[in-house]
Amino acid sequence: MRFSFTPEQEEFRAGLRRALEARSPTKEVRRLMATEAGWERDGWQRLNSELGLTAIQIPEEYGGQGFGFGELGIVLEEMGRSLLCAPFLSTALAAMAIQNAGSEEQKGALLPALADGSRTATLAVTEDNGRNDAAGIAMTATQSGGVWRLVGTKSFVLDGHTADLIVVLARLAGTRGDQGLAFFTVAGDAAGLDRRRLDTMDETRKLARLQFASVEAAPLGEPGKAAAAFDRTMQQAVICLANEMVGGADRLRQDALDYTKMRMQFGRSIASFQVTKHKAADMLVDVEMAKSAAYYAAAALDEGDDDLPALAALAKAAASEAYLQTAIHAVQMHGGIGFTWDNDTHLWFKRAKSSEILFGDANWHREQMMRHWKH
């Protein structure tokens, strides 16, 4: 449903929020973000198996629970709220690419281990040029003696340094644009693959640069025919990210509001100043509007709306602006303490910034929206 959640969904959200509040307080976020991996396998596998998170959106025939993007959106929104340090989004994106591009046999072989959490995965699309479209893909795939090999570099890859399985987008040699695109899967420890963690501004979201020096890879679907699966995967990716973003934005907004209510200056609560109240009202408007877009797009995905390319772009553009603006206001409402490392606001501020850019910024998505607008 595009405008409301069912009682079951609301209940699911409430339970998840309680679990994440207990398991991912900011103290834990700060501990994990300072580690090389950025997450811990034991803790994540335990949480994942208790709550069945990576199984949510994977169909039952592949070992998942077969829910839709409505439920996945709820999971991501709550993870965005708690800044959970886990390879969830990366694994979910890989699972989507496998569902969009893979054969029945490949889905059956790859998805169950992602659903039960025994393996993590990621999606490697973007290269050093930072683009998120087909024209930005330079990595080449060549076949020789029945073996496919990849040459090139992927960058800004979510959890790329730790993923057990990497879904890679490449192109057949000599092709351009939408033509010749091909998805492959590569094991994280494949020979010839050099993985380096990048030093990221948002420490809660680890990114890696992956260099492929003639790495043996398994085709996912028919090589050269991946354009449609790629488009769909990216639409799903930005809708997922938009839902994660509105969760973070709402948390920041609430924390900043709570702070103004306890902060006394000039002999009164700063929440009693109209200048503060009006800012808080504007923040609520920004966040609720962005939520409406994220929820609508997730439902549109489940219902198969043919305006999906525009709706996905709209949701990401709205979330990018709203999250960053909320973060800027949140620091300002805290005043000096909001600029300190010990105050938690910067954790979400940086997440807002990294999310704003990841998978394309607001300008790019507004242009995409205009190209596809039918609504």
Place this chain on the structure above:
Amino acid sequence: MSEHDEATVRAEVRAWLEANWNPGYGLIEWRTKLIESGWGAPHWPRQWYGRDLPVAMNAVVDEEFARVGAVGVAKAGIRTLAAATILAHGTDLHKKKFLRRILTGEDTWCQLFSEPGSGSDMAGAVTRADRRGNQWVINGQKVWTTSAHKAHWGLLLARANWDVAKHKGLAYFVLDMKQPGVQVHPLKQMNGHASFNQVFFTDAIVEPEMMICDVGDGWTVATTTLMHERRGADGLRSWATGSDRSGRIYEEERAEVATTMEPYKWYPQRAGRVDLVLERARETGKIDDPIVRQEIARLLIMSKTAEWTARRARAAQEQGRPQGPEGSLGKLVSSHVARQAARVHTYITGADALLRGKDSPMEGVIAEILVSVPATSIAGGTDEIQRNIISERVLKMPKEISVDTDKPFRDVPRNIVSS
């Protein structure tokens, strides 16, 4: 409401219409008959022209009227606010005197609340009501009064006691507009229309029985009127067309609608006319300008997310769940949309946006958007007041410390008027 009730209501109204509706009636003649049946205002009390039905049944009744093309009671304009206020707070005398003629459309009404010195701070009204002998004597000035020049009656908020705090000294009257002490002058707006009036009172007279409740209750009564205004604002404007059928009663109804809705004819432009943007951008070729495309996309995002946010609020209401914060944001968001729309129309129109009227695109519609949009963030509660409402009621932030509510109103500082 159960299915059975809806079916019963539908059958009843259908039977009554079959027996009674005839397009050959004159408008007032028909409405007089309709009012006696209770089908003109089914959610009103039986005792006062209604049938005590739940408000939700109005839609069923309206459908049946529409099915046979039957004309309903007079619904548009301030008269509905007058009726709601009188039903809630009036005496039997008020109800007897006013309600029937409100429904027939014979009387029109205006609302005398805002003053030049008190807009957002409406409880700071300084129009005086002084008791002289057995009458109230009114002196002062009201403003932004829609249809005052046509109105028979005015809903007046005036100060009757200056020695108590500001909310405590107000009284609410029904004032006869057709008397020598009342002068009405049109107020020309920056967009050239004059949809509102200024109303001047010089020893205007109100009989004592025309006060609603008592001195000191004026603010409470006014709150009822305002609540119905907010609730009904959109309904009032969407009911902007009469039936297009031919026949005398329809012509009379169309004339009434045209008169009532005349002040609102520029309201679509006030909201920014987002509906025109893509077509206009294609016409002018600006659809290919990357900067304009960004601004159009911003507008479409605002307008769509505003619509979806309102739908979320409505869905919660329909499912009987408490409305989340999304329900209080619409008015403020509509200002953002209108402002961005005016910006986009300017980018799209280019030099032609220097012109107005017949020399300008769409015979002046675009020009009218540009100079009407500023009203959106003021009328019906400014953006600033909306933000106060959101922060206090939704976000539970404390009220701004007030400096005028704990002292006699005569000691409260008022506007400095330079000569």
